[in-house]
Amino acid sequence: MVEENLKIELGKQGVFVTTIEELYNWGRRSSVWPMQFGLACCAIEMIATTMARYDLARFGAEVFRPSPRQADLMIISGTVTKKMAPQVVRLYNQMAEPKYVIAMGACAISGGPFKQGYNVLKGIDRYIPVDVHIPGCPPRPEALLQAFLTLQKKIDGQHLTGEGRPRHLDAEAQGEFPVPHQGEHDLEPTSNKGVWTVPVVIR
């Protein structure tokens, strides 16, 4: 690794020094294309985020792809009903690696005000791995920008080798997750093993 100060000094002399990892992560984080789909009212805030006032394009995410095959980021913007959950998981499975998920709003992270309802999933993180959770009902566009920056930081901090490397560089890593089946009374299973464990409540 090159020291940060040395890099700046060399830069002053017109020498650009970097590592493959830095370059690679810079490329990955600077063009995260979200998938174009919205589930509920949070989607309106997501749309506002992409428009001129908040301008998600500043961070390289202006291209919303209408196909999961071309998207890198899934923004779960809104309530995931039990009827919709299998389709969301299937769309996630259809995305190519590297892929990330932002769960946006109270409903997407926990079921929110509908948590005890008969038809709402208690958080999409029961079925697919979520990188960033945003609370709020709905979250402000600034919160989505913050989540996006958090995701960029996360991508930037990943090493390309060893433990914790990105999934697409790890042949063993699980990239596809079982799609829940709509049973007679509920989704089956109620959560995917290894993705979700019951959180410990500390009081």
Added chain:
Amino acid sequence: MKTVEEIKAAIEAGIPGAGVEILSNPSPSAQHSLRLDPSHAVQVATFLRDQLQFDFLSNVTGVDWPDKEISEKVKVTRSVTKTVDGKEQTVEETVDEARKRVEPGCLEAVYHLFSVALKDGPLVMRMRTGNRTDQVELPSLTPIWRAAEFQEREVFDLFGIVFRGHPDLRRLLMWEGFKDHPMRKDYVDPDDYEYEPTPHDEVLKRAEAHKAASQPATTAVKEL
């Protein structure tokens, strides 16, 4: 604005033996409703649309009336043999007796009608099924007001009322293969109360019941 009594009189004049009944609403809104006899409902609805110009159906919903257990005190007179003044006599005696009876429940479909032509409404119509288990059929009013189509599907989905004559009676909000009717009073939702960060009231009870049910399994694992 026609009153419910006038509408009822008009229906009875138009369709003899229609079996329309007024259910009064004692609240300040005084929004009385008409209860239709399911066997004449299509006839009455056609009459309301064509003759009384109720051309707009705004709302269809359902109500679940579960079986109700009523305990009441009844005065019972019976003859009792008593010893009065050293003689055995049969005396009539009136006693309060507590009795319980079960009033059978039913499912109810409620329709709200307006007349755009006459600027009139709402007219509230209700229909009741025979019971909550096997006689849950009601005639569909979709052939008369197309607006009822999705709302009757929703009532079918959430309450389980089967609308006879509906063109496309499928579940609307829940998926095919779902067995329950979630808006019924006796619906039991799936036991997924494993994680409740801020449980309270009913949720707290369910969360504790879930914890108690899953506790023996964990201790069994520990013993092994």
